[in-house]
Amino acid sequence: MDFTNFNVEEFFGMGDDTNPLLWLIWIIPIFIFVFYGQRIQLQVSSSEIKKNITKLKQFKDNSRQDLINYIKKNLNTTKDPTPKIDRFIDYFTIMPVDMDPGGIVPKVRHVIRSREDNTREQVKSLFSNVSELERTKVQTLLEVVTSLQLLYKIVNHLYLTAKKQNNYPLILPLQMIMPFIMEEANALNDAVPTLKQGQPIGDGIGPLVVGKMMLGTKKQKISFETVFTQTEYEGRKLLLMKAEGPLATVGRPGDAIESIVHQNKPDVIIMIDASLKLEGEDSASIAQGYGAAIGGIGTDRFQIEEAATKHNIPVFAIVIKQSVKEAINLMTKEIADKADEVQAQLYEMINDTTKPGQTVLVVGVGNTLGVSQ
Amino acid sequence: MFSKKVEKRDPFTVEQCNSCKKETKRKFKEEDYVFKETSVCSNCQGKLIITKIFGEIVKE
Numbered sequence: 231m232d233f234t235n236f237n238v239e240e241f242f243g244m245g246d247d248t249n250p251l252l253w254l255i256w257i258i259p260i261f262i263f264v265f266y267g268q269r270i271q272l273q274v275s276s277s278e279i280k281k282n283i284t285k286l287k288q289f290k291d292n293s294r295q296d297l298i299n300y301i302k303k304n305l306n307t308t309k310d311p312t313p314k315i316d317r318f319i320d321y322f323t324i325m326p327v328d329m330d331p332g333g334i335v336p337k338v339r340h341v342i343r344s345r346e347d348n349t350r351e352q353v354k355s356l357f358s359n360v361s362e363l364e365r366t367k368v369q370t371l372l373e374v375v376t377s378l379q380l381l382y383k384i385v386n387h388l389y390l391t392a393k394k395q396n397n398y399p400l401i402l403p404l405q406m407i408m409p410f411i412m413e414e415a416n417a418l419n420d421a422v423p424t425l426k427q428g429q430p431i432g433d434g435i436g437p438l439v440v441g442k443m444m445l446g447t448k449k450q451k452i453s454f455e456t457v458f459t460q461t462e463y464e465g466r467k468l469l470l471m472k473a474e475g476p477l478a479t480v481g482r483p484g485d486a487i488e489s490i491v492h493q494n495k496p497d498v499i500i501m502i503d504a505s506l507k508l509e510g511e512d513s514a515s516i517a518q519g520y521g522a523a524i525g526g527i528g529t530d531r532f533q534i535e536e537a538a539t540k541h542n543i544p545v546f547a548i549v550i551k552q553s554v555k556e557a558i559n560l561m562t563k564e565i566a567d568k569a570d571e572v573q574a575q576l577y578e579m580i581n582d583t584t585k586p587g588q589t590v591l592v593v594g595v596g597n598t599l600g601v602s603q
Numbered sequence: 604m605f606s607k608k609v610e611k612r613d614p615f616t617v618e619q620c621n622s623c624k625k626e627t628k629r630k631f632k633e634e635d636y637v638f639k640e641t642s643v644c645s646n647c648q649g650k651l652i653i654t655k656i657f658g659e660i661v662k663e
Contacts, residue, residue, distance in 0.1 A: 427614070427631070428636065430636075430637055430656050430657075442638070445638060559658070561657050563658065566655045600656055
């Protein structure tokens with residue numbers, strides 16, 4: 231190609247023999263994009279977000295309706311549960327002031343416990359007679375509906391604010407975070423049928439492993455919705471602990487470990503839990519590590535770390551990697567099939583870290599729905 | 604072209620006899636839970652215990 235005879239006037243269409251109409255055709259869009267570019271981008275981004283908001287609204291409405299139908303169809307209600315359910319869904323929690331140097335954790339625990347206790351009593355009051363399993367299922371479903379409602383409200387608020395202010399930069403963070411919000415919302419929405427039927431979820435792999443080891447032993451309650459038993463393995467005393475199955479509960483592992491450590495002074499604590507996998511990691515892969523493997527708001531982990539530090543007890547962890555969706559949905563075959571391998575790794579870890587005559591506390595962390603002991 | 608395939612998983616229950624260790628897999632029934640004693644083994648009259656409940660991808 232020959233660039234030596236390049237003519238600026240010809241290139242910009244300003245020569246004598248050019249059509250002014252053609253000149254306008256390509257100069258006008260430049261002006262449009264300079265002055266209205268952000269608004270156009272706002273329109274394009276917001277149409278995608280709007281679609282997701284409609285989806286979030288559907289999830290929220292469907293899960294609410296599913297919960298109400300489930301209660302009406304399967305449980306003996308004293309009166310129409312709809313107004314009370316609608317009130318629960320909008321409940322909020324005000325976290326304690328975080329500038330307190332004296333210790334915020336007990337205050338957070340107090341607020342969370344108060345919420346749990348009150349919700350439990352309110353759920354119980356809906357029925358004339360309800361089993362503990364059904365009560366915990368309704369409570370968990372209520373949490374799912376509340377979470378979906380919260381996601382919808384926050385996303386809708388950010389979207390409407392950006393639209394109202396015609397502010398493109400305001401919608402950018404929302405656009406970036408939207409795929410993650412939708413992943414969680416999809417997982418929550420898909421979890422509803424699993425929870426209604428009382429099937430084990432991916433998070434229940436820890437209780438599944440420990441529950442199997444508890445079979446045939448005498449179980450006792452150690453804290454609220456948490457059971458504990460003793461057994462032996464190659465000369466070591468094994469203290470086994472998990473949430474009380476097959477209820478839809480995680481129990482109170484913080485209180486339970488604190489109490490067991492105080493009474494039995496174990497030499498080692500081993501925690502088995504589900505863990506969120508990183509992108510690229512294989513689902514149902516097993517990993518070992520150090521520290522308290524437990525999720526939640528952090529109050530239980532704090533209690534466990536405090537008790538372990540006070541008595542100088544090493545804490546080891548075995549985790550089973552999975553996605554958010556796998557963690558709160560019906561346990562996959564791949565995860566369920568890993569239970570025996572986790573148990574084998576646990577025994578190997580006990581042999582490696584303790585000597586005969588010592589005591590090991592093994593904790594199965596997670597929601598034990600559909601998993602007994 | 605870029606749409607994600609939606610995986611549907613069906614729930615299954617695996618029962619194992621506590622004496623002859625024979626395993627059987629069946630569709631999940633309501634009120635099933637892991638480590639529940641369900642019935643008697645047809646082979647040896649041992650106790651059948653649910654050992655696993657999981658979701659398996661449905662092949663269409």
